[in-house]
Amino acid sequence: MLHSSALRRLAGKTQVVGPLDDDFPRTRLTHSLETAQVGRELGAQLGADPDLVDAACLAHDLGHPPFGHNGEQALAVAARACGGFEGNAQSLRELTRLEVKIVDDDGRSAGLNLTRASLDAATKYPWARGRGPDPGAVKYGAYDDDLAVLAWLREGAPPGRRCIEAQIMDWADDVAYSVHDLEDGVVAGHIELAALDDATHRDELAAATARRFPESTAAAVAAALDTLRAQPWWIRSEITSARGQAALRQMTSELIARFSRAAVRATRERHPAGPLRRYGADLVVDPATIAECAALKGVTAWYVMERPGARARQVRQREVIGELVELLLRDAPRSLDPSLRVIFQAAPDDAARLRVVIDQVARLTDASAERRHAALRGRPVRRVL
Template identity: 55%
Template sequence: MNGYTDDDRQRRAPEPAKRRDRTAFERDRARVLHSAALRRLAAKTQVADPWADDFLRTRLTHSLECAQVGRELGKSLGCDPDLVETACLAHDIGHPPFGHNGEAALDVVAEGCGGFEGNAQSLRILTRLEPKSFTADGRSVGLNLTRATLDGVMKYPWRRSEAKGRAYGIYDDDLPVAEWVREGAPAGRTCFEAQVMDWADDVAYSVHDLEDALVAGHVDFGRLADPAERRLVAETAAKLYCPDAELAELEERFVDLLAEPYWPTGYDGTPRSLAALKNLTSTLIGRFCMAAEDATRQAYGDRPLTRHTADLVLPRRQRLECSLLKGVTAHYVWISHEANRARQRELIMELADMLIAGAPGSLDPAFSAAHQAAADDAGRLRAVVDQIASLTDTSATARYRRLRARR
């Protein structure tokens, strides 16, 4: 594999040679694809409740689409395509019920054990909680993925104490495995494959969440013709996604983007409007990916770009456009549906209280065992948090109702 070494392909627990002629990164992809944690994303929120509409994306379909975008972009820049696809498939595997909303609630619950962060939970699942391989002394190494693949998943390779208000990707008690993954890596710098994954994630959800919001009736493109409406969206985008941009610059970019000829004039659910919407999504994805590929090639030439040899170059124009699309969904879906989001957070908090009160008996066997083996209250709390994070929107709601009925 061009650009990758034996150290990149190393696994935490040595494995015997396999007969079938597959690369180490192909094996990684298969392990994530067949994991229970990935399957559970089918019932976790992306934009709307997973059961709200057959058309709308779940966290799983988003991950599959992110993987397609990332695989092609990574391949065009010289990355191993299976490695990048695996990083994209796994990038949201640590998300709890109700998406980022549940993540915020669990962070409050987990304050006594170091907090909760979906990216850090992804590393924990891949290296500990999803059981496949064990060390000689009986410790779980999760899916036992290669060093390079795990590094490709680590969008934020630092701990909470080092984050300085940013997101983070390593819990303190997962530091040993993170240090093994990051052996030889520049401190605080994500690898090239993780940067490709991160942009593929931004591209996929900025475009597809917009599509879902339109189909669900949350967004009307006609409203965006009003400068006042565009300003509100630009304010949301600036606050959440690009605080370095002036509002006037965002508004200018918004006007230019909406002037492109591929924007549909309306949506009524007919085949022609569905086709126009699909043309919009594919054109925007191509626009964002080609801009990154061209800028990166201009900076580094035609050589294969892997691991820590380069950084993905994102033109400011496309970065701001992507932020504006995310701002549309945030403004019309998240902010306007805050009452329902508040109820979801309350459910997570109350479910945590009931599970803590009934632990270890209230936990599934794997988490019950971790609770009983924990050396202190922080470890016992982490077992409860791991349990809640493993649940889907539907199973979290069902368990909450079941436990509440027993009170």
């Protein structure tokens, strides 16, 4: 996994702050590495296979496109005619179709040649669209085109149930995302935590968070913010000095430890003894901790995603993605990377050909998407990052 080009490309893909917005923002790659560190430690404490959890954490974002979740929304629109787009389903395609390590008899990539257990652990949502426990759920883990692969990796698994390694990966992702994205927002100057001392402002933020992350109510998020703000390591002062930067790092470490300990404690209350592997147990996280995690995600969304000027930039990014799909499709297969040309030429219909173009766009970094778009339009590069 560490040696795959798909993982390396994550270095140029937006996490929250664009990869070229500063000298050292977190990217999808650093987020994946940090998720793996949290997940490996959690897995070891619970008796799960830490190597399996580590691989799942490294793989979980491989399918995410340029421009973060904004790019995912744009590709979902562009891919309507071939069944839509979902980053988690795209990750399965990277692992089993697009990333080249082995090839089949026809010379097409067969992915990284991972085991069933590794693929299952990397699958957050082990169902196709509309076929999960909640048919209306937005998230899913496989396109209809990949159902045979999903059936193979899920052979013998309880329908709709995730293995505990996937559950650990999912929580590690939430922990890393909520804590580190908050830290990046503070460092970038978008987030001032002292503003949360205003009760009215805090209530507005809690309500907005509950709408965006419905796993917690507004009241639960408000209570979580109060709890976190009462901790001795919660910062309110500036971070420009060495002391301020150290305080921010301490808060980050305390939050990760807090969320990790809570999951281990709650899980061990339900499963008090023995190693916890595959389908023999479930990860448990108490509602208060889930609300605290959601609260941090809500703070970042409020101050970073919704900051002045962000919407105009997001609109332009979606335009680039939509136009790029049209331009690549018009000139395909010549416009595609060599490994995808073969797949495009063998595609049986228009929907399958569109899916290959979607694969191409999803693989691009923020910067290469911009360059490819400008080149196809015959224009100078216009930076929209």
